[in-house]
Amino acid sequence: MSGTVHETLLVEELEDRVVVALHRPEARNAISGRMIAELHEVCAELERAPKLLLLTGHGGVFAGGADIAELLQRGRDEALQGINSRLFERVRRLPMPTVAAVDGWALGGGAELAYACDIRIAGPDAVFGNPEPGLGILAGAGACWRLPELVGESVAKQVLLAGRNLDATAALAAGLVIDVVEPEELLGAAHTLLDRMARSSxxxxxxxxxxxxxxxxxxxxxxxxxxxxxxxxxxxxxxxxxxxxxxxx
Incomplete structure (x- = not known):
């Protein structure tokens, strides 16, 4: 998998885990159709040969949202295809546990991708938010039902309806993330978490x-x-x- 050429991902395959970094630095790692396709390829390989997954963002940003230029061109038929939601649900259903290491912005589709992972760990600059209603749409890739399951209905409505962003401290208090660590320690802490899992059956x-x-x-x-x-x-x-x-x- 790590030998595959990706346009929007940096992939490292280790013995017991795969590390995937979202990599669109020119667009704050915004989730594009190409990134969706490449993440499907990663999922297919993890379904074939199950391993732990560590998902993160390149350059101090997890993902600044979905690609707005692409969303602008999507209509009813594309919405009914569930382009983003089908991928995020596939991530959710991967055979082995998944960890999102989040620093910087995780907004819109980026937040929804993080919500789809089993566990999230954050850097101090992490910010989770779903500003979709301000763009005339809803958070339609799982946040409307997944976020209430993660943080409770009240906090979820603050995010989804009132436009509240959850910084790292608020995300920890709400139980959205397992810990907050310094940026230079984030990936190491995520690997330590995966190491603990890897010792289990x-x-x-x-x-x-x-x-x-x-x-x-x-x-x-x-x-x-x-x-x-x-x-x-x-x-x-x-x-x-x-x-x-x-x-x-």
Missing amino acids: VTALRLTKLVVDAPAAHPVVDDLAQAVLFESQDKNDRMTRFMERRNRA
Whole structure:
């Protein structure tokens, strides 16, 4: 994947994760149709060969929004295609956990892409916002239903209706981000978070994510996922090592 030439992304493939930086410095990493297509390519590879994903922005900006020049040309038919929303939902449903490392602006579609990730970590200059109504549209790529799930209805309406931007401090207080760290430490902190995940069972992570994201939670779903894990060699090995360490203590 990292050997593929991308116009709008910088992609680094590591053993257990893929790092993707949005890279349109001339447009504050605005999400264009080309970027959407290239992110679909990344998703296809992560669906084929699941790995953790770290998503960030190049140059101190996550993404300043969708490409307004392109949005201006879109009409009803394009809206019904869900060009951005289909990608963001695909990111949401990737098999392995995803982390967005956000510094600088994450506005409009950029914020919605960050919302689609499982976990967000922020730099002190991070700003999340959805100013779409000021442009005569709504935040139609998931924010209207995903943001209330993340921060609650009241804060979501402040952002979506009142035009409130959430800076890093407010995002942390609302639970939108897991931590706020200095810009030079942001990627390192994101990798540390992924390192912690990578020490867990891959199958357990995948099934936990599936259960958490299941549209209708039900004890039977938990039971079925746990039944798969209880029969795995990985579970036996990990619990045996745990017992051996405890007995030696």
